[in-house]
Amino acid sequence: MHTTEIHVAAIELIDSAGHVGLGFAQSLFNVLPDEREIERIFLEQAWPALDGQEPAALALAVRRSRGGNVRRMSLPFEEAIQQAVWDLFAQQQGLPLWRMLGAERSSVPVYASGLDFHLSDHAFVELFGNAAEAGYRGFKIKVGHPDLDRDVHRLNLLRKAVGQDRPVMVDPNEAWTVGQAIDALQTFERAGHRIYWVEDPVTRDDVAGLKLIRQTGITRVNAGEYLDLSGKRRLLEQQACDMLNVHAQIGDVMRAGWLASEHNIEVTLGNSFLEIGVNMALALPGVRWLEYSFQNFDHLVEETFPIRDGMIFGSDAPGHGLRLSRTAQEDCRRLSEAVAA
Structure with missing residues (x-):
């Protein structure tokens, strides 16, 4: 879709x-x-x-x-x-929210996530090439095409665009069966691509399948994005992931982070609206990455979180750091009035 x-x-x-x-x-x-x-x-x-x-x-x-x-x-x-x-x-x-949550650092590495499945090869290379030049610390692409050769082709293009020195992640968005996931990851490995993690390789509630993929040792398994706190707990208890993926419901994220810490599992911060998740990413010591997807929302707020040299920084202002743009609000109201008329 x-x-x-x-x-x-x-x-x-x-x-x-x-x-x-x-x-x-x-x-x-x-x-x-x-x-x-x-x-x-x-x-x-x-x-x-x-x-x-x-x-x-x-x-x-x-x-x-x-x-x-x-x-x-x-x-x-x-x-x-x-x-x-x-x-x-x-x-x-x-207090800035990240400080109130107990953060002892002010920045965290950010990786470029393309939401790129629909892009042409040219647009794909341009997107990730620009991200590499901007200093992003890693790159995640969408895989899971019915033609596995197409996935390999995109990985080849990615390495040409970004070089060999930064990690590459793949996300099939639950497109594979367990057998397909293992076959794809082995194919990527034979093609010379070392995958830093695979995200949601099979359906979210296939705990046994995730555990089996993890046990192959081909790459790390990053899962839990679509699960509630109870589902995340099951993943951890069954040792079915190497990384627990969380998003932007602040209280739930902190609880998930504490739970992951009990199981000595790394937490990754997935997409959050306007990167509001940077507050939790800074506060949870098990977080080494925050996802950035080049979505066109910056005009909605007065100021976004700064990203420099592949690091994203928390705001020093009290609160979570985002303030609604009055200009955007007025534009939206005028558009609504025009539609209603």
């Missing part, structure tokens, strides 16, 4: 002192409703649990979900609410 658009809603929570906590709700394949309907659903389904609550209590609470209490909202507000609540919590403490 391929899309050229993503639908985004920004949520701002404001405390009594005027601090503004920002979060982003994303919908990749479904169009979000208009602003009034988004607001109605938020007020009906999300706001009752937030109204009058302290951000610290919301961020740190441990709740026991039971039966019918476990319901997803009609729109994807859950991650946005976590982002906004933790943003407020850190602002109230006067």
Whole structure:
């Protein structure tokens, strides 16, 4: 499945002192409703649990979900609410979020991830060649084409574009069976390509398959991207991954990081909206990488996280470091009004 658009809603929570906590709700394949309907659903389904609550209590609470209490909202507000609540919590403490989470470093290596499966060979080479010149510390490409020779061809092109001195990762997005995964990885190895990790080689819940691939020792297995915390725990308990992949639900990421640390497993920070995950990447000592995918969202905020020499840096401002661009907000409102007219 391929899309050229993503639908985004920004949520701002404001405390009594005027601090503004920002979060982003994303919908990749479904169009979000208009602003009034988004607001109605938020007020009906999300706001009752937030109204009058302290951000610290919301961020740190441990709740026991039971039966019918476990319901997803009609729109994807859950991650946005976590982002906004933790943003407020850190602002109230006067600290950058990554420092409040206990980080002892201010930067972490970032790898270039192309989301490149649909690109022509020329565009593919240009993308990764530019990333290499910009200093990115590693490169991840999409594989899993029905023709395995095409995957080998792209790996050949990648090495010509970026050289031999930085790691290469591959991501088939669950396209393979266990046998296909092992065959592909062995084929890549015979073609001279040392793969730093394979990400989600088989379906997310195939713990036995992931464990079998890991046991071959051909490469590291990076998994868990699409699993909730319970699923991530099963992966760790069954020793089915070398790296646990997490994203941007801040409280959940920190819990997953603590769990991975108990199993002595590395954590990798996958795509997070506008790289907000840099806060958790800096705070979790098991994280050595953050993913960067060249998505066109920078105009939505006043300032992005700086990337220099292949390292991404946390913001020194209190909170998670992102502030909604008023220009983008006004442009969006004018467009909505024009469509409505």
